[in-house]
Amino acid sequence: MSKLNLKNMPIGARVCNPGSSEAVLTGDWRSYTPVLDREKCIDCLNCWMYCPDNSVDVKDGKLIGFKMSHCKGCGICAQVCPKKAITMTEV
C-alpha cells in the first residue's frame, strides 16, 4: 500500500478503495497462535464458521490449517471446537 500524506489522504477518514482490508495484515497483531491436533479434529468446521477473519483453511470439506496473514490469534476457534482439537500457543 502506498503511504498516505496530507494531500492524497481521503477526507473524513473515508476508505475509497473497496476490498482494502485484504491489504491490512491483521496477522501482525497476533500474540497467540492456533495449533491444530489433526488426530482429534472431526471436520465439523465450527471453527471455520466462527472465525471473524476468514482465516480457517478448508479444502474439500476438510480442515487443513490456518491462514496466518489475517489470523489475529483471538482464540475463538479453540473455544468453539467441540473436541478441543485447537490449542492457542504463545507465538
Next chain:
Amino acid sequence: MAKTQHKDIAMNGDGAIAYAWKQIDPDVCAAYPITPQTIIVEDFSKYVADGDVKTEYIAVESEHSALTLCAASCSAGARTFTATASQGLAYMWEMLPITSSMRVPVVMAVANRAISGPINIHNDHGDAMAARDTGWIQIFAHNVQSAYDNAIIAPRIAEHPDVQLPILTNLDGFILTHAVERMTPVDTGDVKKFVGEFEPVCPLFDFENPTCHGMLDGPDYYYAHKYQQTVALGNALKVAEQVFKEFKELTGREYKLVDEYRCDDADYVAIILGSSYGTMQETVDQMRDAGIKVGVAMTHVYRPWPEKELARIMKGKKAVAVFDKHLSIGAYGPLYPEVVASAIDLDEIPKMYNFIYGIGGSDVGVDSLKEAMEKVVDGSAEKLNYVGLKI
C-alpha cells in the same frame, strides 16, 4: 440594486428558518422538538405533511438519534437539515465532532438557550459555546432577517468543495425565535438557484464506487485528519466571503465575516454576538449623540474565527469591550481570550475589557449596555465585569 424582489412579510425567527427550508426543499430532515426551536420543527413538518416539500421527514426519539441519522443520511448523499437548542444540542454533543470529522455538510439551526442547571429555557449562548471546539462552522443572526438569510447562506458555505463541514446557524432563543419582525424573503426560484444542487463527495449511495465512512484511525492519521479539518474550516472564511458577496448581489443585503457599525472613526469598540448587536447599535447612536466615538462589531462568522478582520477593526482603538452571553466559569467569557489573542500583533494593543451579560435570559437593554460602555470610556471598568447581575 437587488436582483430579487419580494413582498415583505411578518414572521418570527423560527418561522423564517422553516420558510427558508421550505424554499430550499432539503432531501432529509430529522429533528426532535425542544423549546425555543419547536416552531422550526412544527412549521417544517407541516410543510412536509401538506406536500409543499419532497423532504423525507424522520421523527426520531432523541437529539442523539437525530444527529446520528443526519450524519448518516448526509454520508449517503442527501442534503440534510436539523434543528435543536440547549439540552438538545448537549445531548447531540457526542455526535457533533463525529459529524464534522466525517466531513458531511449537515445544516443545523440552533435556537440559543441557556444550558441547565438550574433549569432555564431563556436565551444565552451557553449551548453554542459548548459546541465551539467540535469542528462545526458557526454563524450567528442578529435579527429575524439575518436568521432567514443565514439559513439560505449556510448550505452554500458547508457544501463547498474546499469546506465540506457541518454548519450551525445560531439565533437567540425567544428574542429572535418567537418575536415577530418584518422581513423580506427571497423569491423561491432565486433561493433554489442560489443554493443549487447538493453534490456529495464519495457518497455511500454511489454503488459504482463503494466507499466506507466513519473509520478508525491510529494516532498518526487521527492527528492528520484533525489537521485536514483545521485547513477545511479555515477555508470556510474565504468561501463565506464569496457567498456573502453573491448573496448581496442577489438581495442587496450585506453580511461580512465581522459585521460592523460605526467602527471606522471610533475610539471605543464593543464586540458582541447575536441579537444584542442591534441593541448595541442603538446604544452607539445614543453615545455618539453625546459626542463619544463608539462603534460595535459582531463576529457574524464565529467559527472559523475571523482574526484578521477583528484585528483590523481593533487597530488604533483606545479600548475594546468584549460582551459575552456565556461564562466559562472560572475564567472569562469565551469570546474574550480569542479577541485578546487577535489583538496581540497590533503595534498598540487597546485596553481590553470583558462584560458578561444576558445569562439565562437576564434582560439587557440599551441602558445597561450604555452604563457598561461608559465605564469603558472613563476607564473605571474591571477586567471582568458582570452586567445586570441582580443580587
